[in-house]
Amino acid sequence: MTNSISEVVDADVILVCGSNTTETHPVIGAQIRQAVNRGAKLIVADPREIPLAEEAEVFLPIRPGTNVALLNGMMNVIINEGLLDKEYVENRTEGFDELWEIVKEYTADKVGMICGIDPEDLKKAARLYATAERAPIFYAMGITQHTTGTAGVMSTANLALLCGKVGKYGCGVNPLRGQNNVQGACDMGCLPGDYTGYQKVANPEARAKFEAFWGVPLPSKPGLTITEILSGAETGDIRCLYIMGENPMVSDANLHHVEQALRRCELLIVQDIFLTETAELADVVLPAACYAEKEGTFTNTERRVQRIRAAVDAPGESREDWIILSEIMSRLGYENSFTSPREILEEIAQITPSYGGFSYDRLEKEQPQWPCPSPEHPGTPILHTAKFSRGERAIFKPSPYMPAAEQPDEHYPFILTTGRILYQYHTRTMTGKSDDINRIAGRSFVEIHPTDAAKKGIAQGDQVKVASRRGEVIVEARVTERVSEGVIFMPFHFAEAPANRLTNNVVDPISKIPEYKVCSAQVQAL
């Protein structure tokens, strides 16, 4: 997030696009509703009529995979009606002409057709957003999990820049990160091309710095992404895979392919707190302590670093992840000098400029947001107030709309979109252990529009077969107007009927994120 969560209660207009906030980030959802209680106007763009849509001033039930067209359409209206922030565009941005070159094609009528919405609603949304003083954009996987995910992310930034809503209180572009420490895992350099704090592997200076700090030569070639690693495992190029605390056997697209890849791996090491679906395929399973049993830090979606603390002992012989990893490193001939998480954060702070100001002592008293380069630095609640990371000006990076990789056809006439629900989390490794939660939301389902259900002879609660080009699952039908005609929705949490057996693992060319949010499917009554 460029801005802080607590700012949302002071917003005038809030644009929520591709985020079912009250279910996936409920405490932010609650604060969005607080803002609405205080008079803020809400714009919701989502293929489903999510709970927030009920309170929206404008609800845009867009066809899955059409975010870029929608955002281009909003910018078209804003520029045509002269509602852009001319001063900001002039002083703080570059590439306006290139932006116009692309968005000029996206008239409200055309976008209405592409997205399946009323052009007047699009205009209304554009005007509301552009003329508001404080207007944050919130988005989540509804924007990113597409083959055009990067274009979607860029387009939200374009829209905010065009209206001068970056670097100001109560505004910004605010991606909501799905898992508690996705932000931290990225910050820590668990990315094939980045060391900590986004210092690039490909940059010889950064590499030299890490080589000197760690005292070993380091590879210069950026590594492979998850999707590439799995393909590599399938072809035999990747022979050993070490998985810590992830469950790709439920969470990844095209599960059939994932399973083949993991089975082909000669040495599959899984370190986790439960024997997950993935761990069941492992050659070695290492038992880890969970968050309630150890010291450490998480970095939340607003870049805030906060402590976790040990409340209970880890069960049996399970150990903290860092201890297991250090033991292995030492067997591989590399000795770490640290003896506690506190000292690890000290090492991170030394080598990572944006984390330079963090220490366990300081985090007892305050929990600043990075960049926080020194112990005296107060942290950064709002990014880009005076400068952008690449210099004085931000560049517009416009993209034309491109349809999703799979389009409905005769055999697979529905668009299947996937997501999360309030009561479950990710692959249910953790939430699935609470019986009370499972009694409320223990089984998978597919949402289907009443008209489609009637055509297919499907009634509420029927077991149905949902199939795509990659596989099929049997789930319970929920007949509801939350989804539009031609669209079906499934949560991805459930290993018994995994939505990801159906999803398409074709990825965005830049971010490599699979297109979880759109694939073509068919539904049949059983």
Next chain:
Amino acid sequence: MLNLVVDGQPVQVEKGSTILQACEKMGIEVPTLCYLKHLAPEGACRICAVEVQGVKNLQFACAALCSEGMEVTTMNERIAGFRRIVIELLLANHDADCFSCPAVGSCELYKLAMDYGIEKSRFKRTKKPRPKDETSEFFNYDPAKCILCRRCVRTCNEIQSNRTLSLRDRGVRTSVSLPFGKVFKDSSCVSCGNCVSACPTGALTTKASKHYRSWELTRTRTTCPYCGVGCQMDLLVKEGKVVGVEPADGPANPGILCVKGKFAYRFIGHPDRLKTPLIRKDGVLSPASWDQALDYVAEGIKRIKEESGPQAIAGFASARATNEDNYVFMKMMRAAIGTNNVDHCARL
């Protein structure tokens, strides 16, 4: 800034401060019941009554604003007598079966009654309580213990903004209730439990709280392990087991949690947790010692590295592990193994 005098001591506060805020600043304790930090003050329960010189009626500290030159008295005979009556009226409509109450030890009404030396109310019950609602999977509502402070209703409406709760019927049958007389199970309730955390008595209690008393607990401040909001919360531990969670006031969460943070803690000490390393032998994962498992891993990595180079090895770090664990993972892949093939589920 405003200057005022509280209990004979001068104090400066910002304009717009309430008398309660002035007292808090000075460390003077004024009892409250209906007041909660993130809710708009109502002055409804009247327990925070104080005297302001020159004003005839007692003022309610949580709602009354400070003014220049104000002189406030927070305790004298008149105030204590007034508070005693307030407490006795509340007690009259509160089933004080403390022996079997899950809130024993944390009940704010009990503490007030003790502080003011009240063992029994002089008044008779005036309200006929509605039946209990135990239909939520996570908590129970017992109207016979409800003192109508509205903390739950306001939390549900103003903070959680879910508008599930309201006060139904005026007068003798007033009670906290759900629209259309529904029960929790069939209502719009999202099971966040924030109303329960807000309740000062045993009217709203988690189902799990039957099994512990507040004095048996230790509390550990931590960060929710689920979504990226990063809510701050306290783990409640009894005899080495996490038995509950309470919201803390964090930078990202104004004293609230969602159902996952509040109630999905059972995985922590779950019997299915992995307790020993496992190595696959003859196709079956079998228990092994740490030394066996670590040697197996290290030797496997070394062998593959020698045969096919470090690029044949890859690792997935975790979007759920700590920064420290992820840092060491990435360092292992790069510095000890020699590959940049490290990624995690950022994309999910």
